[in-house]
Amino acid sequence: MSNITLPRFQHIIGSGIVAAVGASVCYISYTQQPSEAFLFPRLIATVFVVLALWTFVKACLGWTKVGNGISLTQFKNLAPGLIIALIYIFWAAKGLGFYTATSIAFFILLSLYDPAPHRVLKSWVKRIITTACFMAVMYGLFALLLKVYTPREIFF
């Protein structure tokens, strides 16, 4: 077990989660009532759990050849963006209003990942203008053209 590399460890964790989901689906399918409603899910769940366990065993034995996992650098890069995106989707969009939340999230993400220097005023002006243009297009498209009524909550 001493030669467990990071990708192999990740494969074990990943396939373990999939196998756990498969086992839960299988358990629910075979225990819930009415049984007629779970006839098809049972069929699917059985194949699901068999394939998931096979994948998990392969990962534990180090036989997995496909998928590179996530390197530490990639994880460090994606973590801030992913956290902002999740806050935006699961809280801010409903809590602050779609347009406010989208403009804040867009600006933060643009600033975070923009390769342009952060100490130059011009690049900040460019980001603000880009955000404003994007929001104008979104408002024009969804509110005016498609007439989609989005949650407006605290702000807009």
Add this chain to the structure above:
Amino acid sequence: MRLIRQLLQAAQFRRFLLKIPGAPANIATTLDGHAMALNGEGAKALQLSFLSSAVGGVFGVLLLIFLTPVLAQWALAFGPSHLFWLAILGVTVIGSLDSASVVKGLLSGCIGLWLATIGFDDIMGAQRFIFHPSLGGGINIIAALIGLFAIPQVITMFAKGHKNDGTEAIQVQKHPIKSAVSELLRYKRAMGIGTITGSIIGLIPGVGGQIAGLVAYDQSKKFSPDKDKFGTGHPEGLIAAESANNAMVGPSLVPLLTLSIPGSPTAAVLLGGLLIHGIFPGTDLFDNHPDVAWTFINSMLIGQILMCIFGLYVAGMAARVAQVPQSMMAAIVLGLAVFGSYSVQSSMGDVYVMASLGVMMYFLERFGFSAAPLVLGLILGPIAESNFIQGSMIATATDGLAPYFFTGPLNLFLIAVVVLSVLYSGYMELRARRYTSKEEIMG
């Protein structure tokens, strides 16, 4: 329908300028296309590409027009057991042929089939796997598609960090369209090989444009007197590959429109679109909704010609398109994904489902799973389930479950195709691994 064309053709700009195949179908085109761009023939390469695409594409759509209604009549003979096996075939073919790992492809298909069962059961009205109120109405296909395809791309862009992807823009010099047309006529053999190869390969479900492009490229090379020039920026290779990967688009819709088997992930998305509007492929489509069916097919034909004209005239501006920074692209796609999934049913639940599936798919992709079989499972799940339930009711009243689902020439044929596609993919996977390990040993 024009979306397929636009996706394949928009990919050409990135492909030539950055040597990034925007879609797997463009791998073969990149071989000579990028070399031509480096040789200062970028505009010529784009023009030849658009022209040969249009020729191949129009031929493919004509094949679709003549074959589909005939095969749709044949589909009338299908009962619930056959339709159940067809749905399973759709998932297994894409799951096994379109994935790097057969087991993971099939597992992705199973996850999709399971996701399709979430919500209220149609017959008993029982709640199934409703872990959160957002899942009460089941998983909305459009929200799921946005999540499964767009969000992993956004996270992939995040994972690249601050790295500036602004690849150096290649100058696209002007080139008269007239000479591109005469050049295309000069290489009519390559165009013929590409068009015929692409059309035949397109009819086989699950075999994508990348195979059509590569096979046509290889065949064209074999028949060419200038074999040595292939790969160095030779128009013949480009024309063969490009006409093939577009000629397969029309025929790839024949199994979808007649038998509900999506021949490609894009066709699966189209199937989802039809089902959302209560339209079922097969005779129903041509008998009860001929307006939809023919508008759909004719728009492909018009789309071919319009995309060719559009492509020829905007080729010069292509370099600018390829320079949009990834940071901006990620933020734009995320915003559009949220608004797009919300606007389907004005439901925050759909946005949560979209985000959850998207994040899950990103991590699954990192471990070798793929989105295409999962999407197919999700789309074909209700078809498979309703036919399974109908079939089991008939079976209970007649000979029993096993004889109903496992006997009869059509059932046996479909089961054999399911098994063969899995075995073939497994064999190909093993062969590829052996080849890779041999190469590693040889250094």
